[in-house]
Amino acid sequence: MSCKIHPETVERQMERNWPEGIKKTKQRLEIYHILADAIKPLTATEIFEELKNEDGSPRYAFSTVYRCLQTFENAGILTKSTAVTSENAMYELRLAQHRHYAICLKCKERFPLRTCFLGDLKNMLPANMDEFQITGHQLEIYGYCPKCNQK
Numbered sequence: 001m002s003c004k005i006h007p008e009t010v011e012r013q014m015e016r017n018w019p020e021g022i023k024k025t026k027q028r029l030e031i032y033h034i035l036a037d038a039i040k041p042l043t044a045t046e047i048f049e050e051l052k053n054e055d056g057s058p059r060y061a062f063s064t065v066y067r068c069l070q071t072f073e074n075a076g077i078l079t080k081s082t083a084v085t086s087e088n089a090m091y092e093l094r095l096a097q098h099r100h101y102a103i104c105l106k107c108k109e110r111f112p113l114r115t116c117f118l119g120d121l122k123n124m125l126p127a128n129m130d131e132f133q134i135t136g137h138q139l140e141i142y143g144y145c146p147k148c149n150q151k
Contacts (some may be wrong), residue, residue: 010036017093018055019075031068034091040101040110041081042089044069081138100139106148113141 010024014032018024034050035042042050048065069091072078080100082089092099101110121134 017077019072019077022071022075025068026066027064028071031065031072035078035091035093038092039066040112041092043090045088045109047091078095079138081140098143101144102141102145104145104148104151106144109145111145113139 001082010033013036014029023030030051031047031060034047044062044066047069048058048062051060051065069078069080073080074089077094079092079094080089099117100113102113103110116139125134
């Protein structure tokens with residue numbers, strides 16, 4: 001568990017969240033670290049760019065990055081989302097606290113919301129949906145960021 005006094009290291013987080021039966025290959029470990037350090041969801045292309053050598057040459061094939069992301073998604077440790085404003089899927093680790101975003105329609109920048117204000121979703125379902133089991137939700141708000149709104 002993470003706290004403000006003793007923040008959880010990526011290694012401890014990885015140890016706690018790593019899916020059983022998934023090998024810890026060099027590529028998967030590097031991708032996990034990139035996602036853990038990210039302050040916003042990343043596209044597969046952004047992750048691929050982060051993995052390049054100092055001279056700009058790729059360390060891994062793009063297909064390797066994509067397969068690792070698919071493995072993480074299938075194992076349930078990754079959230080994949082495609083915003084209405086983008087043709088590329090975005091990836092972020094599934095952590096104890098999920099995030100929602102405001103997305104600028106012009107520059108496509110994603111701004112994390114301070115809190116999830118959806119509350120108890122079970123109470124929002126119609127009366128005939130008592131047996132519906134909620135496993136998650138996603139919220140995106142669209143508009144223009146202050147920088148783009150001034151132009």
